[in-house]
Amino acid sequence: MKVxxxxxxxxxNAQQFKxxxxxxxxxxxxxxxxVSAVGxxxxxxxxxxxxxxxxxxxxxxxxxxxxxxxxxxxRLLQIRDxxxxxxxxxxxxxxxxxxxxxxxxxxxxxxxxxLTAKLLAKYLGYQFIDASSILIFDGADLxxxxxxxxxxKVRQKFKNIVxxxxxxxxxxxxxxxxxxxxxxxxxxxxxxxxxxxxxxNWTDVSGILMADPNIVNHSKRIDFLSYEELQELSYxxxxxxxxxxxxxxxxxxxxxxxxxxxxxEEGGTLVGDFLNRNIENKLITGIAGKKNYTVITIKxxxxxxxxxxxxxxxxxxxxxxxxxxxxxxGNDSFIFLCQQNPSNTNLDVAIHDLKVNKTxxxxxxxxxxxxxxxxSWQLSKRPSLAGKILEFLDxxxxxxxxxxxxxxxxxxxxxxxxxxxxxxxAKIYQEASFYKMKVSA
Ligand SMILES: Nc1ncnc2c1ncn2[C@@H]1O[C@H](COP(=O)(O)OP(=O)(O)O)[C@@H](O)[C@H]1O
Ligand SMILES: N[C@@H](CC(=O)OP(=O)(O)O)C(=O)O
Numbered sequence: 308m309k310v311x312x313x314x315x316x317x318x319x320n321a322q323q324f325k326x327x328x329x330x331x332x333x334x335x336x337x338x339x340x341x342v343s344a345v346g347x348x349x350x351x352x353x354x355x356x357x358x359x360x361x362x363x364x365x366x367x368x369x370x371x372x373x374x375x376x377x378x379x380x381x382r383l384l385q386i387r388d389x390x391x392x393x394x395x396x397x398x399x400x401x402x403x404x405x406x407x408x409x410x411x412x413x414x415x416x417x418x419x420x421x422l423t424a425k426l427l428a429k430y431l432g433y434q435f436i437d438a439s440s441i442l443i444f445d446g447a448d449l450x451x452x453x454x455x456x457x458x459x460k461v462r463q464k465f466k467n468i469v470x471x472x473x474x475x476x477x478x479x480x481x482x483x484x485x486x487x488x489x490x491x492x493x494x495x496x497x498x499x500x501x502x503x504x505x506x507x508n509w510t511d512v513s514g515i516l517m518a519d520p521n522i523v524n525h526s527k528r529i530d531f532l533s534y535e536e537l538q539e540l541s542y543x544x545x546x547x548x549x550x551x552x553x554x555x556x557x558x559x560x561x562x563x564x565x566x567x568x569x570x571x572e573e574g575g576t577l578v579g580d581f582l583n584r585n586i587e588n589k590l591i592t593g594i595a596g597k598k599n600y601t602v603i604t605i606k607x608x609x610x611x612x613x614x615x616x617x618x619x620x621x622x623x624x625x626x627x628x629x630x631x632x633x634x635x636x637g638n639d640s641f642i643f644l645c646q647q648n649p650s651n652t653n654l655d656v657a658i659h660d661l662k663v664n665k666t667x668x669x670x671x672x673x674x675x676x677x678x679x680x681x682x683s684w685q686l687s688k689r690p691s692l693a694g695k696i697l698e699f700l701d702x703x704x705x706x707x708x709x710x711x712x713x714x715x716x717x718x719x720x721x722x723x724x725x726x727x728x729x730x731x732x733a734k735i736y737q738e739a740s741f742y743k744m745k746v747s748a
Pocket of ligand 2: 313314315316344346354356357419470473486487488489490491593
């Protein structure tokens with residue numbers, strides 16, 4: 308059997324629902340369908356999930372909510388009416404409206420998926436199964452056994468089901484919301500629980516492209532990608548597949564395909580255990596990145612003899628709950644990379660604490676740095692990769708602030724000014740995707 312997840316763009320309007328139906332019914336093995344909330348279309352620039360977030364903001368600041376609630380309801384009811392789906396969605400909408408003042412964030416934001424899945428289930432003639440009854444979480448982690456047991460019970464009764472993505476339930480039955488893009492995770496978990504032969508992830512691009520199509524026009528598709536490569540790319544901001552969705556399919560080695568709902572005939576990217584594929588002479592597999600990092604360089608003479616300094620710095624970061632990547636950089640210094648978040652002032656306070664710490668020789672802070680990662684299959688066999696890319700960037704006068712090639716034998720990270728982010732990705736793509744390199748044995 309196959310698990311097929313359809314993203315918000317695949318269910319953005321009635322037209323898209325029709326395409327989904329055609330795809331699902333074309334293969335009997337597509338038994339478990341996971342769906343996101345109604346997403347963006349050319350006429351509707353806002354995802355229902357973002358509309359719900361706006362609704363929550365209005366509720367929390369005692370502003371009027373009825374206009375926003377109506378807008379959300381209208382989008383869903385329009386699809387129902389266009390497709391003549393025989394479903395009294397008004398009852399569900401009323402229940403949500405009645406809960407609006409008191410309900411939790413997780414409940415409210417998950418309602419987009421809940422309502423969309425109800426519509427799709429009815430439209431496909433599949434059974435709607437609320438994700439809260441089969442994906443059970445213990446804290447942030449899935450309770451695998453409890454979820455498997457609940458899912459098996461459902462599957463004994465119903466073969467073909469539609470499950471809303473993006474949420475499950477906690478032990479106390481309250482809704483547990485996943486991170487943004489979480490329907491990818493729901494699909495991957497279901498594929499893992501069911502040992503699916505394939506996990507299909509249907510979206511609005513025909514596979515994973517070497518670089519973000521919003522930055523590079525006509526970027527080449529990656530036909531085959533290993534779980535490890537996808538992990539590195541998703542971690543660094545590949546928007547197309549949620550990073551946390553990789554582990555469930557990777558653990559069970561479930562082949563995963565990224566496909567286009569608008570063009571199923573174009574095929575897509577197959578993600579699998581391809582690390583031992585025949586080495587190609589392509590310079591890189593893909594490029595990803597994120598803006599808005601703060602780089603904190605800590606200097607301490609003979610640092611390797613003062614391990615307590617590292618402990619002190621980590622304690623400050625822990626105190627202010629700062630998530631940071633740590634990079635050793637020589638005998639006398641190390642750097643931390645932290646993602647900036649304008650609404651979180653903890654980073655400024657932590658930096659202040661570090662600066663007044665007399666044990667440290669110097670604390671240098673550089674803000675507004677973008678990190679761009681080039682992932683290359685078996686980097687160790689291509690030792691001159693980082694140098695080659697630096698040469699390309701140098702030729703186009705991009706000021707590279709740092710290069711990190713630690714730990715993984717799969718990626719090189721370049722730190723550049725935020726303003727050079729797009730240019731860096733475009734440049735690496737332009738040069739590297741055409742460049743053929745000799746591979747050492
Ligand atoms: N490397 C990439 N390859 C393909 N798409 C990418 C890449 N990086 C970013 N994207 C963006 O990801 C989008 C698909 O993800 P998303 O908007 O979450 O879709 P969905 O609503 O189907 O889940 C594409 O439309 C594209 O703009
Ligand atoms: N609707 C949620 C979950 C999700 O996975 O959406 P999409 O598949 O449209 O990226 C979000 O916007 O984050």
